[in-house]
Structure formats: structure tokens, C-alpha cells
Amino acid sequence: MEKFHTIYSRAAQRKGSEAMLTLLLSQPKSHRQLAETPSNEILSEMSKKVFQSGFVWRVVRNKWPDFEEVFWHFDINKLMMMPDDMLEKKATDPKIIRNLNKVRTIRDNAFMLHDIVQAHGSVGQWLADWPAEDTIGLWAYLKQHGARLGGNTGPYALRAVGKDTFILSRDIEAYFRAHKLIDGGLNSKRSLSTIQNAFNQWRKESGLSLQEISQTIAYATGDNVAGMA
Numbered sequence: 001m002e003k004f005h006t007i008y009s010r011a012a013q014r015k016g017s018e019a020m021l022t023l024l025l026s027q028p029k030s031h032r033q034l035a036e037t038p039s040n041e042i043l044s045e046m047s048k049k050v051f052q053s054g055f056v057w058r059v060v061r062n063k064w065p066d067f068e069e070v071f072w073h074f075d076i077n078k079l080m081m082m083p084d085d086m087l088e089k090k091a092t093d094p095k096i097i098r099n100l101n102k103v104r105t106i107r108d109n110a111f112m113l114h115d116i117v118q119a120h121g122s123v124g125q126w127l128a129d130w131p132a133e134d135t136i137g138l139w140a141y142l143k144q145h146g147a148r149l150g151g152n153t154g155p156y157a158l159r160a161v162g163k164d165t166f167i168l169s170r171d172i173e174a175y176f177r178a179h180k181l182i183d184g185g186l187n188s189k190r191s192l193s194t195i196q197n198a199f200n201q202w203r204k205e206s207g208l209s210l211q212e213i214s215q216t217i218a219y220a221t222g223d224n225v226a227g228m229a
Contacts, residue, residue: 001181004202004213011220021219025212029162037124039113042161044074047106049157050148051097059097066095071106076117079110108147115145127163132210133200135165136192151187159211166199166214171222178221 012018029037047067052060070093072078082090090096091103113123120126130138142154149157158165166172168186172195176182181198182191202213 001198001201002179004205004208004216007202007220008206008216011216015219021216024219025215028159028164028209028211031128034162035122035125035128037127037161039076039117039123040074042123042127043076043079043106043110043113044068045160046109046146046149046157047071047074049153049160050105050109051099051102052156053148053151053153055097063096070096074106074110076110076114079107080114082107102148105147109149112145112147127158127161130163132164132203134196135199135210136196138163138165164209164211166195166210168195169214169218171218172214175217175221 008018008021012021015021015024028034044064044067048060048064051067068074070090087103087107088100091100092098096103116123116126120129127138138158139154142157143150146154152168155165155167159167173186176191176195176198182194184191199210199213202208203210206213208216
């Protein structure tokens with residue numbers, strides 16, 4: 001496995017300098033900032049990523065203020081009280097993207113977050129306290145307990161709310177395959193464990209966040225486009 005400084009140097013060279021690379025890297029929220037993030041904001045970002053999956057992201061972003069209005073600014077308690085007939089009616093509102101199956105996830109994920117609040121005090125605190133060394137465990141939790149938060153949807157949602165995470169973008173996958181670190185399915189337990197261990201090691205070497213490391217690898221690989229890596 002490459003040392004991170006080798007990857008970082010390659011990314012900096014491709015971007016022109018270390019200074020240019022630094023400008024391109026983004027950071028997650030601090031532990032305190034994430035812990036103080038309201039649960040309704042977290043549900044809003046999760047819901048946005050569910051709707052963006054397989055759809056044009058820009059269209060969803062443009063419509064999101066209307067989503068906020070229609071769904072009471074993602075107030076978890078109100079959403080949990082929403083009966084089926086009201087949910088189905090809201091799914092036909094022309095101000096939003098009319099997809100009943102995805103609209104159902106808003107209420108489903110409200111219940112998931114409510115359970116977290118009951119057990120941990122707040123969703124933000126729960127996310128802030130989840131160890132970066134077990135990021136794939138957090139992904140697995142969202143997939144198992146949430147609605148449509150499997151694949152990259154959960155990680156993208158975490159990135160959106162400010163939780164430190166890497167993302168298995170095409171460039172990240174290409175890097176791990178090119179260096180023969182994985183050879184099976186990307187989301188197999190073996191592959192995910194290998195990837196997590198590699199990020200943990202690079203985090204120790206560099207002192208950077210998983211997010212910065214993920215973006216650096218993307219800039220050093222493939223088409224040299226980080227996107228949301």
C-alpha cells in the first residue's frame with residue numbers, strides 16, 4: 001500500500017501545487033458543530049440525497065425549499081404522526097418531485113432518527129461520537145435501519161450533514177483496484193474492511209480527515225476529478 005505522502009504529492013503535481021490542492025480540499029464539521037446540528041436538518045439532508053439518487057441533483061436542489069415547506073421543515077415528530085392518506089396526498093403535490101416510494105422514506109427515516117434521539121439524546125451527538133475508524137459500520141447502520149440509505153446514498157448524506165466520511169466514488173474504487181488492494185465486489189465485507197483499514201492508516205500518517213484523504217485520492221487518480229469523493 002502506498003504511503004499517503006506519495007498520493008498527496010501526485011495529487012498536488014496534477015493540480016499544480018500543494019497550495020492549489022489545499023484550496024480544493026474540503027473539511028467535515030468539527031465534533032462540536034456536528035453534535036449541535038438539529039435532527040430536522042439531518043433528516044432534510046438524508047431525504048435530499050434519497051431524492052437525488054438516480055435523478056438530476058440540480059433539479060432536486062432547486063425544488064428543496066418547496067420540500068421544506070411541504071414537509072414542515074422535516075420536523076420529526078410531525079412526520080411520524082403523518083397518516084398514510086396524508087403522505088400519499090403530499091406525494092402528489094406538484095411543488096415537489098412526485099415519487100411516492102421516495103416520499104415514504106421521509107417518514108420511515110424520521111422514525112429511525114427518533115429512535116436514535118431516544119437512545120442518544122440527539123442525532124447530531126450520535127453521529128459526532130461515532131468513531132471514524134468504523135465508518136463502514138455507520139454506513140451499515142444506515143442501510144439496515146434506514147430507508148434507501150444503502151450504496152453511496154448514506155455516505156453522501158453523511159458528507160452533506162458534515163460527518164467525516166470517505167466515499168466510494170469511481171475514482172476511489174479505481175485506485176484500490178489498480179493497486180490490487182481489492183479484487184472482489186466493492187461492497188463485500190472483505191473489500192470494505194480493506195478500504196477502511198487503508199483510510200485508517202492514511203489518517204494516522206497524515207492527520208487529515210477521511211474526507212480530505214478521499215478527495216486527495218480522487219484528485220490523484222483517474223480523470224483527476226474529485227467531485228464528492
